[in-house]
Amino acid sequence: MRIRTPALAALSTLSLATAALADIEVRDAYARSSGPSAMAGAAFMTLVNTGDDDDRLIDVRSGVAKRAELHTHIAGDDGVMKMRRVGDGFAVPAGGEHNLARGGDHVMFMGLTTAFEQGMTFPVTLVFEKAGEMTIDVPVDLERQDPMDHGAMDHSKTAPSH
Ligand SMILES: [Cu+2]
Numbered sequence: 001m002r003i004r005t006p007a008l009a010a011l012s013t014l015s016l017a018t019a020a021l022a023d024i025e026v027r028d029a030y031a032r033s034s035g036p037s038a039m040a041g042a043a044f045m046t047l048v049n050t051g052d053d054d055d056r057l058i059d060v061r062s063g064v065a066k067r068a069e070l071h072t073h074i075a076g077d078d079g080v081m082k083m084r085r086v087g088d089g090f091a092v093p094a095g096g097e098h099n100l101a102r103g104g105d106h107v108m109f110m111g112l113t114t115a116f117e118q119g120m121t122f123p124v125t126l127v128f129e130k131a132g133e134m135t136i137d138v139p140v141d142l143e144r145q146d147p148m149d150h151g152a153m154d155h156s157k158t159a160p161s162h
Contacts, residue, residue, distance in 0.1 A: 023051025024092065024131040029124075030141040031109075033116040041065070041116050043107040043124060043138050044100045049092040051131075057098070058089040059127035066111030068124070073103055083108065089129075116140045 025048040033041035041064075049055050060068045070089055073081045081103065090105055092098045100106050107124065114122065118140060125135045 023053070024049055024055060024128055024134060026126065026134065026136050029136055029138045030144060031107075031116060031122070031124075031138045032140065032142050032144070033109075033112065036115050036117070038116070039110070039112055041109045041112055041140075042071070042102075043109070044102060045107075045136075045138075046097055046099050047090070047092045047126075048097045049094055052094050053130055054094050055092045055131055056089045056129040057092060057126055058129050060107050061125040061127070062109060062122065064112060064114050064122045064124075065109035066113065067109075069108045069110065070105070071108040072105045092128075116142065118142045 027046040027048060029043060029045035031041055031043040047057060057070065060070060062068045070086045071083045072086050074084055076082045085108075086105070090098050090100070098105070114120075121137045121139045123135050124138050125133055127133050
């Protein structure tokens with residue numbers, strides 16, 4: 001029995017973690033920055049709640065930047081979309097999903113400690129109110145055109161041209 005104890009302990013730890021995270025799925029995550037010298041970057045993904053309880057993404061952490069924050073875009077007084085930190089996070093309703101997309105809600109990385117290069121992948125820890133912490137690997141994709149981006153909220157199209 002002594003030989004089996006460590007294996008059983010590891011197994012129960014694993015199944016506890018799986019149970020705690022089973023209700024949230026992260027789909028189609030990717031990250032981008034404006035270029036190799038950019039000081040900031042962002043990540044986008046779809047959060048899917050397959051459970052019966054509403055949940056909420058309340059925090060984010062990553063070693064790729066000095067700070068990681070939850071951001072959204074809102075229209076400023078001049079009509080230009082600006083980024084704002086979201087203090088209470090993003091609701092992910094039971095049986096529903098929340099989309100983080102360019103021009104909308106996103107994970108912001110400020111003070112990149114590693115330049116984003118096409119094809120690299122880095123870990124991001126998402127902290128949910130109920131599901132707890134979930135660490136995912138996010139690939140950098142600098143070339144992707146966002147199919148959810150209809151142009152109305154894209155910086156390049158809403159910012160006044162100089
Ligand atoms: Cu931002």
